[in-house]
Amino acid sequence: MDVHNAFLHGDLEEEVYMKLPPGFHTADPMKVCRLRKSLYGLRQAPRCWFEKLALALRTFGFKQSYPDYSLFSFVRNGIILHVLVYVDDFIIAGNNLAEIDRFKTYMSKCFHMKDLGKLKYFLGIEVYRGPDGIFLSQRKYAQDIIQEAGLRGAKTFATPVEPNHKLASATGPVLKRPEEYRRLVGRLIYLSITRPELSYIVHILSQFMQTPLLPHWEAAIRVVRYLKGCPAQGILLRSDSVTSLIAYCDSDWNACPLTRRSLSAYVVFLGSSPISWKTKKQHTVSNSSAEAEYRAMAYTLREIKWLRQLLDTFGLYTSRPIQLYCDSQAAIHIAANPVFHERTKHIESDCHQVRDAVQDRLITTEHISTKDQVADILTKALPRLAFDKLLSKFGVRYHPPPT
Structure with missing residues (x-):
């Protein structure tokens, strides 16, 4: 589910004043407006919205999780509901469809909600359900990275990083446009949510955000060329x-x-x-x-x-x-x-x-x-045979895109 204009629902506790909006005239030009509700752009807006949302969920009977404050759970008479919140987007899971519908109706009365149906796409993560379990990938996100880098027709690599690389002590010219490097590495960091084999090289590349050199850019491009050969890989959360x-x-x-x-x-x-x-x-x-x-x-x-x-x-x-x-x-x-x-x-x-x-x-x-150490793929650059072996043990696999 999604909330329309989420930050406008929050109630302000602090005194916040704003100038009169354009077109609004008053006899006293020294007067200003005092905000009663939060607005987009206020630093308090996210906190005010979350407090309002948490109050609505607790009123329904949910309890906030201490390990993860964005997770709320409802357990009563054999009925289990879990709600995961990311700003104004919700994932709802439960064991009773009627109770889920009742909760959706309640939330629609509290806020202006939009029901997006079964979970298929959430924050760039694609979700596929099958007999084996739930498959998570970022296929479209990876293809967008390849498209933005202009490498749709480039040659692919079998591994994301060259073995025995010397990136930490590399020398070379400083990139003229380091913001392109920072943007690319930032997108690769988010892609590693479902691509654990990228964790090592992303860790290495993220250390040179301040002053990236040409060898660092070439290493980042190699990662994109690796992605071109397997954009639809992801992880399977097995049902068994x-x-x-x-x-x-x-x-x-x-x-x-x-x-x-x-x-x-x-x-x-x-x-x-x-x-x-x-x-x-x-x-x-x-x-x-x-x-x-x-x-x-x-x-x-x-x-x-x-x-x-x-x-x-x-x-x-x-x-x-x-x-x-x-x-x-x-x-x-x-x-x-x-x-x-x-x-x-x-x-x-x-x-x-x-x-x-x-x-x-x-x-x-x-x-x-x-x-047989699975975590070895996260600590060093491996040759292709060892890389493929540990990747299969990790559970990373290819899933054909839906037709």
């Missing part, structure tokens, strides 16, 4: 997936040649469906690869805790420990051994939350071979 979390974490020690900071990455699956992934440079320099992997485990643990709280909101609570796969035996031993020793005395205390989580049976740390 179990409701248990499985996480993989990995790190690339001293990945940045300039700062010597390591790169962390994780991917979390709900059953066999990927639901969360990220690539991020660590905040400090690690003294060893084991320490870098241990920090990656701590980084993944924070995401696991948040996802577990979010699943509790959906009524998917599980008491079973979550499996966390890592390809470093040394990091697993550090997590399992709470004894102070030389290799761990310089590691910050927040990283040792991994030890507490293992002892509390929140997670279990499991070793996995490097060649």
